[in-house]
Structures are given as structure tokens and as C-alpha cells.
Amino acid sequence: MSFLRLFARNKGAVIGLVILGTVVAIAAAAPLLYPEDPWRSVGRPLLPPFENLRFPLGTDMLGRDIAAGIAHGARVSLLIGLVSTSVAVLIGVGLGAVAGFLGGRLDDLLMRFTEFFQTIPAFAMAILLVAIFTPSIASIILAIAVVSWPPVARLVRGEFLTLRSREFVQAAVVIGQSGPRIMFSQILPNAMSPIIVAGSLMVATAILTESSLSFLGLGDRNMMSWGFMIGAARTMLRDAWWMSVFPGLAILLTVLAINLVGEGLNDAMNPHLRGRRA
Amino acid sequence: MPTDAPLLQVEGLHIPLPGGSERTYAVEDASYTLANGEILCLVGESGSGKSMTANAIMGLLPEHLTPTRGRILFRGRDLLTLSEAELSRERGRSIAMIFQEPLSALNPLMRIGDQIAEVLEVHGEGDRATRERRVAELLDFVGLPDPALLRDAYPFRLSGGQRQRVMIAMALALEPAILVADEPTTALDVTTQAQILELIRRIQRAKGMGVLFITHDFGVVADIADRVAVMEKGRVVEQGRAADVLDRPRHPYTRRLIAAVPHREDAATKAPPSGPSLLEVRNLSKTYRPGGGLFTRPRVVRALDDVSFTLRRGETLGVVGESGSGKSTLGRCILKLLSADAGEIRFQGRDIVPLSPRQFRPLRRHLQMVFQDPFASLNPRQTVGRILSDGPRANGVSATAAVARARELLELVGLDASAIDRYPGEFSGGQRQRIGIARALALDPSLLVADESVSALDVSVQAQVLELLKELQVRLDIGIIFITHDLRVAAQICDRIAVMQNGRIVESGTPAQVFDAPEHAYTRRLVDAIPGLHWDPRAAVA
Numbered sequence: 001m002s003f004l005r006l007f008a009r010n011k012g013a014v015i016g017l018v019i020l021g022t023v024v025a026i027a028a029a030a031p032l033l034y035p036e037d038p039w040r041s042v043g044r045p046l047l048p049p050f051e052n053l054r055f056p057l058g059t060d061m062l063g064r065d066i067a068a069g070i071a072h073g074a075r076v077s078l079l080i081g082l083v084s085t086s087v088a089v090l091i092g093v094g095l096g097a098v099a100g101f102l103g104g105r106l107d108d109l110l111m112r113f114t115e116f117f118q119t120i121p122a123f124a125m126a127i128l129l130v131a132i133f134t135p136s137i138a139s140i141i142l143a144i145a146v147v148s149w150p151p152v153a154r155l156v157r158g159e160f161l162t163l164r165s166r167e168f169v170q171a172a173v174v175i176g177q178s179g180p181r182i183m184f185s186q187i188l189p190n191a192m193s194p195i196i197v198a199g200s201l202m203v204a205t206a207i208l209t210e211s212s213l214s215f216l217g218l219g220d221r222n223m224m225s226w227g228f229m230i231g232a233a234r235t236m237l238r239d240a241w242w243m244s245v246f247p248g249l250a251i252l253l254t255v256l257a258i259n260l261v262g263e264g265l266n267d268a269m270n271p272h273l274r275g276r277r278a
Numbered sequence: 279m280p281t282d283a284p285l286l287q288v289e290g291l292h293i294p295l296p297g298g299s300e301r302t303y304a305v306e307d308a309s310y311t312l313a314n315g316e317i318l319c320l321v322g323e324s325g326s327g328k329s330m331t332a333n334a335i336m337g338l339l340p341e342h343l344t345p346t347r348g349r350i351l352f353r354g355r356d357l358l359t360l361s362e363a364e365l366s367r368e369r370g371r372s373i374a375m376i377f378q379e380p381l382s383a384l385n386p387l388m389r390i391g392d393q394i395a396e397v398l399e400v401h402g403e404g405d406r407a408t409r410e411r412r413v414a415e416l417l418d419f420v421g422l423p424d425p426a427l428l429r430d431a432y433p434f435r436l437s438g439g440q441r442q443r444v445m446i447a448m449a450l451a452l453e454p455a456i457l458v459a460d461e462p463t464t465a466l467d468v469t470t471q472a473q474i475l476e477l478i479r480r481i482q483r484a485k486g487m488g489v490l491f492i493t494h495d496f497g498v499v500a501d502i503a504d505r506v507a508v509m510e511k512g513r514v515v516e517q518g519r520a521a522d523v524l525d526r527p528r529h530p531y532t533r534r535l536i537a538a539v540p541h542r543e544d545a546a547t548k549a550p551p552s553g554p555s556l557l558e559v560r561n562l563s564k565t566y567r568p569g570g571g572l573f574t575r576p577r578v579v580r581a582l583d584d585v586s587f588t589l590r591r592g593e594t595l596g597v598v599g600e601s602g603s604g605k606s607t608l609g610r611c612i613l614k615l616l617s618a619d620a621g622e623i624r625f626q627g628r629d630i631v632p633l634s635p636r637q638f639r640p641l642r643r644h645l646q647m648v649f650q651d652p653f654a655s656l657n658p659r660q661t662v663g664r665i666l667s668d669g670p671r672a673n674g675v676s677a678t679a680a681v682a683r684a685r686e687l688l689e690l691v692g693l694d695a696s697a698i699d700r701y702p703g704e705f706s707g708g709q710r711q712r713i714g715i716a717r718a719l720a721l722d723p724s725l726l727v728a729d730e731s732v733s734a735l736d737v738s739v740q741a742q743v744l745e746l747l748k749e750l751q752v753r754l755d756i757g758i759i760f761i762t763h764d765l766r767v768a769a770q771i772c773d774r775i776a777v778m779q780n781g782r783i784v785e786s787g788t789p790a791q792v793f794d795a796p797e798h799a800y801t802r803r804l805v806d807a808i809p810g811l812h813w814d815p816r817a818a819v820a
Binding site: 175176181185186 | 613615639640642643645646647649650651654655656657658659660668669672673714717718720721
């Protein structure tokens with residue numbers, strides 16, 4: 001059965017894909033929909049939602065358009081989610097592959113190194129890293145990548161360990177392929193499915209981490225972000241609920257959508273689970 | 279209950295396959311009967327539906343496979359119409375089953391004795407004390423040593439043969455009228471297989487049970503069957519008394535199967551190989567030290583113990599032994615997939631043991647391997663063309679030349695050239711093994727190590743692949759080390775046979791010497807354990 005049909009069998013995954021598609025479309029269209037800087041005051045402060053059609057989601061205490069903030073915030077969230085995950089997957093695949101394929105002392109060394117990172121609470125380390133490197137989009141991406149690669153490394157190592165002893169890998173040794181070639185052309189393609197699934201779920205975690213950092217005021221000062229909007233709204237929670245509810249909803253829906261898609265990918269790519277649901 | 283009704287009668291059984299499968303029925307119009315006190319062997323190749331009919335009798339079919347027509351009469355009662363509750367009462371009490379893989383059928387966290395007692399308990403049999411007595415009785419009956427001690431052992435402590443004995447003890451706990459045995463000896467070594475077959479025959483006689491014995495091996499059939507039913511693609515194509523079916527097969531499919539049973543070639547047809555020496559192995563040793571933590575001393579397993587032999591060009595050396603004899607370790611050491619501890623492997627005069635992986639890589643193309651599992655040995659994500667051209671590419675051949683070579687090779691091993699763009703998943707086991715052979719030949723090796731290369735294949739495919747190997751050897755003048763657990767296969771293809779036990783070569787010689795005048799006691803045990811030793815398949819289809 002084709003991959004798309006397998007994926008489409010999971011209803012949640014399709015719903016997730018639709019929501020995610022909408023978020024991506026909004027992010028892409030943000031400069032067209034809201035060409036003005038989302039930081040600028042454009043209307044009366046604290047305008048409730050659904051009253052003025054120019055500001056359907058209302059304005060904040062400085063008269064900034066909430067809808068514009070959400071559209072521009074989507075760009076930041078997706079960008080940080082994707083880039084930091086890519087960096088983390090690259091580090092994780094690199095270290096995990098070497099550790100799993102070569103084994104022995106190097107494996108021990110790399111795994112103790114990985115565990116060192118896993119023993120430090122991820123979010124505390126992210127805060128520390130952003131604080132040291134001063135908050136900017138690059139330092140946030142770096143911090144998220146640094147705290148999220150260890151699980152990937154362990155996953156990839158496990159896959160490589162089992163695949164390494166498979167007969168087709170031994171066959172590649174026998175025909176005289178070099179080590180790196182075996183790692184990348186024989187083993188890695190067979191380990192891709194779990195990596196993709198883990199990666200897709202990591203995007204959601206990265207978005208949450210970025211929002212949390214921004215909430216604490218450790219976001220990039222030049223970019224409007226969902227977490228910052230909620231952080232700014234926390235003192236006004238009882239006077240202007242819309243300031244925190246809409247960005248919060250945006251985070252919830254995006255993270256939920258990515259998780260649903262990840263779950264769907266897992267079902268479609270993992271042959272053991274096929275036919276699990278009737 | 280009519281007394282003249284046969285014990286078990288399967289009538290016109292149809293089990294449809296879900297839509298989109300290659301045939302409409304997994305089992306189509308299958309009919310056979312099993313009488314009291316007889317052993318009926320159900321023979322067929324993989325996919326013939328033989329296990330499916332057994333599962334139907336036990337009511338163990340998965341939900342998407344439901345018999346649509348036919349009846350399964352047990353003493354005149356149709357099992358297919360019984361409710362799940364009624365069926366559970368019959369299972370174990372009237373009909374019991376044993377499986378191919380005893381380890382997966384036993385609960386790893388429960389003591390042997392408790393598992394057997396549980397069978398009795400579930401069916402409300404006796405009290406604790408009588409159950410305990412019965413467990414000891416059963417363990418003794420299936421020939422397990424020291425029942426009192428074994429009762430408290432966990433399954434992982436037992437050998438494969440002992441586990442199968444435990445399974446048989448569980449099946450016998452309630453004195454069933456029918457024992458269904460689905461390939462119960464396939465995962466076992468030959469000598470163990472012979473003991474289990476002997477056990478099944480003994481208890482069948484002692485208890486007067488009917489045994490439905492499912493197997494793919496005609497040798498086993500010859501040893502154990504009273505009557506035989508042959509299945510092909512879901513249909514029973516021939517059935518009758520064992521002597522009739524085995525010695526005078528009528529249906530063409532049965533004849534084909536019997537003709538494919540591995541057998542000894544006539545010694546006269548073979549000239550002794552006289553080519554130059556290709557590989558000399560001298561005093562090779564390899565020791566494994568599994569386990570061994572900080573405080574425990576590692577166990578020491580001598581996988582290879584002072585092994586020496588010579589292989590000539592154009593010669594096939596069979597390495598025969600049971601599991602754990604070190605035969606696979608030997609093959610892997612020769613290819614340097616494992617490093618030997620001591621000794622020499624002289625390939626064309628040069629000792630390859632001390633070479634580093636980097637130094638050895640240029641030599642690799644001369645020594646190739648055909649693997650055991652046709653499903654695991656091909657990368658599922660690569661096309662056949664890529665699989666076949668990877669070797670030449672790694673050895674400096676251009677991409678276009680490698681692909682051209684791949685086409686030639688496919689033809690050489692009897693596959694269509696269109697296979698080149700397809701993925702391994704689209705081929706059958708036999709075709710995949712041909713691809714594996716083509717991959718090994720792509721580098722024009724002078725030595726081929728075939729590690730159980732035909733063990734996973736059906737007999738008719740096995741015969742074809744053996745034929746292909748033999749033909750290629752004559753044409754390409756290569757030396758072959760043929761590693762197998764099956765003496766019959768070794769006898770068919772090998773010029774010389776080396777018998778291994780516990781890492782040592784205990785005897786070697788021509789097939790005629792090894793079979794007719796075995797010198798070592800272990801060789802004699804192996805030869806005596808060959809299933810169907812006293813049946814000559816060639817005479818049947820001559």
C-alpha cells in the first residue's frame with residue numbers, strides 16, 4: 001500500500017496535517033496580510049476582539065494588533081522549530097551513527113558524553129545558554145538544539161547497533177565497501193523512519209521551548225513571538241483575556257497538529273504497527 | 279456419538295484470503311481424515327496452507343481468515359460451529375497442539391512445572407497434590423532427565439529439544455485424543471529431531487492418539503507417517519498410505535517434490551578435484567568470552583579449536599555440524615568478518631589472518647559469501663541493480679560497466695534482466711537467493727563461502743539453487759565452502775565433507791566415506807539421525 005494511503009488511514013494525522021498546513025500558510029502570508037511591523041501601535045489600546053473588524057482578535061495595552069502578532073509569531077515558531085530540530089538531528093545522527101557502528105570504547109565515550117547532557121534538566125540548560133549568549137534567534141536555536149539532540153543520538157545508536165549485525169550489512173563488508181559508505185548508503189536509509197518520526201515530534205517540543213523562553217523574556221527582541229505575547233499579557237490576564245488566550249491557542253493547535261502528524265508518520269512508517277487499528 | 283465416525287474429518291474446507299492476495303483461497307476444498315491411533319503427515323511447501331488447516335482445527339485462525347465452507351468433524355461434531363467457550367473446553371482436553379518454536383510458546387517467567395500444572399488447573403483437573411504428581415509423571419514420560427529438578431527450572435535453562443519435550447508434556451497433560459504438531463522439529467538439530475520424532479511415535483503408540491503432523495521434510499515423513507496428505511497451493515493433491523505416496527507418487531507435484539529431496543550423488547559420476555590449492559587453513563582457533571562483568575569471570579567458549587583443512591580450486595568442501603559446532607564461525611573467520619585468535623588462513627599462499635581491515639579490503643573481492651537468510655541479506659531499500667553493482671563500484675569499476683555486469687549476472691543466475699530496477703521485496707525467497715549468489719559472483723571471486731545458503735528455502739527451490747551453484751562452479755572453477763546442518767544437502771553437492779563438533783573437525787572425507795564408513799562416534803550419530811535414511815527418493819520417481 002502506498003505511503004500516502006497508509007498515512008491517510010489515521011484520521012487524526014490528516015486533521016493535524018490540515019491545521020499544520022493552515023499555520024504554514026498564515027506564516028507564509030504574514031508579510032502580505034500584515035505588512036506593517038507587528039510591534040507598532042495601530043489602534044486603540046485594549047480593544048476587545050470581534051468589535052472592530054480591522055482588529056478581529058483585538059489589541060494589547062499598547063494598541064498592537066493581536067492577529068498581526070500571531071501571524072508573525074507563526075514565522076518565528078516554525079523557523080525555530082525546524083532549524084533547531086534539523087541541527088539537533090544532524091548532531092544526534094552523527095554521534096549516534098558513529099557510536100552504534102564502531103562500538104567499543106568510542107561508543108562508551110560518546111554515550112557517557114550524551115548522558116552528561118541528559119543529566120542536566122533541559123529547560124534549565126536552555127535558559128542558561130540563552131542568557132550567556134544574549135537572547136537572539138541564533139542563540140535560541142543553538143540552545144534548543146544543544147538540549148534536544150541526546151535522545152536522537154541514543155535512538156540512532158540503537159538502530160545502528162541492530163542494523164550493523166544484519167546480513168545485508170555483512171554482505172556490504174564482504175564486497176569491500178568502506179565503513180563510511182556502509183554507514184550512509186546501507187544502514188542510514190534503513191534507520192530513517194524512526195529518525196523522521198522522532199524529528200517531527202521534536203519540532204513540537206522546540207516550539208514549546210521557544211515559547212517558554214520568550215515568556216520568560218529571553219526571546220529575540222526584534223521578533224514577535226507567541227511566547228512573548230503571553231508573557232506580556234500575564235499582568236493583564238483579568239482585564240484583557242484575549243491577549244493571552246489567542247497566542248496560547250496558536251501554540252496549542254500547532255503543537256497538537258505536529259504531534260498528530262508525527263503519530264501518523266509513526267503508524268505509516270512502522271510496519272509492526274500496521275493493521276493495529278481495524 | 280457414532281462409533282464408526284473417524285476421529286477427525288476435514289471436509290471441503292475453504293478459507294478465503296483477504297482481497298488483493300495472489301490467490302483467492304488460502305485453503306481450498308481440503309479434505310482429509312485422521313483415524314484413531316495413526317499419524318497423518320501433512321506435507322507441503324511454504325504457503326501451501328498446511329499450517330492454516332491445523333489452526334482452523336484448533337480455532338486459532340486470525341479474525342480476517344474465516345472458513346467459509348466445509349466442516350471439521352471431531353468425533354462427528356463440527357468444530358466450526360462451536361462457540362468460543364465450547365471450543366476452549368475441547369482445546370487441550372480433546373485436541374492439543376505443539377509448535378515449531380518452543381521458546382516463544384513457553385512463558386519465560388514461569389517455572390516449567392507451574393506451566394504444566396496450569397494446564398491442568400485451567401481445566402479444573404484434580405487438586406494441588408494430584409497435579410504435582412501428574413507433572414512429575416509427565417516430565418518423566420517425555421524423557422526429561424531428573425524431573426524433580428527440572429520442575430523448578432525456567433525455560434531459558436533448557437535446550438531446544440528439552441523445551442520441545444516440555445511442550446509435548448503440556449500437550450499430553452489432559453490425555454487428548456488428537457495431537458496437532460506443526461513443524462515441531464524444524465528448529466531443532468538433527469540428532470535432537472530424531473529423538474523428538476522417536477518420542478512422538480512412542481507416546482502416540484502408548485496413548486493410541488491420532489497425530490496430525492505437519493512438515494515440509496519428506497525425510498521426516500518417511501520416518502514417522504502412517505498416512506500422508508500432500509498439499510499444494512491450498513489444495514490436497516494426493517493422499518494415501520505412506521508407503522504408497524512415498525514410493526509410488528502419482529500426482530506430478532508430489533513427484534516433483536520427491537525428486538527435489540536432497541540425496542547422495544553416485545560417487546562414480548564425480549572425478550576427484552585436482553586443481554591447485556586455493557585455501558589452506560592451519561590450526562585456526564577462535565574463543566568467545568561472553569558474559570564476564572566486573573566481578574564474574576567470563577565463560578570461555580571454544581568456537582574453533584585447532585581447525586585445519588585445504589581447499590582446491592573447483593572443489594566443494596562441506597562443513598557439517600549441529601548448532602554451536604563452530605561451522606558458521608569458521609566461515610566468518612575465513613572472510614574476516616570475525617578475527618581469529620590463532621592459526622593461519624593462507625589464501626593463494628598468503629596468510630590473511632594478520633592483515634588489518636584496510637589491508638584486506640583489496641583482497642575481499644576474491645573471497646565472497648552467500649548468506650543464509652534471503653530476506654535479511656539484501657538491503658530492502660536498494661534496487662537489485664544497485665545491490666549487484668555496489669560490489670564492482672567499491673572495487674573501482676565504472677557505474678556503466680557495473681550495471682552492464684549486473685545484467686549479465688542476472689541472466690547467469692536465471693533471472694530476467696527487468697529485475698534490475700525492482701526492489702528485493704518483490705521477489706520470492708528462491709529468487710532472492712539467486713540475487714545473493716549473483717552479488718557474490720559480481721566480483722569474480724575464486725572462493726565462495728555459502729553459509730546455510732539453502733536452509734531457508736523450500737525443497738524444490740533448494741534443489742534449483744544447488745543445481746545452479748554446481749553449474750556455476752564447473753563454469754567458473756571456484757572453490758566453495760558449503761556450510762550446512764543438513765547432511766543430505768552436503769552429500770548432494772560436496773566433494774569432501776568435514777564434520778564439526780564443539781569447534782573441532784572430528785572427521786573428514788568423501789561423502790561415501792563419511793556416510794558408509796563413519797569412523798568417529800559423533801559422525802555415526804549424525805548419519806543415523808538423518809531423517810528418512812532408509813527411504814530412497816530416487817527410486818520413487820525413477
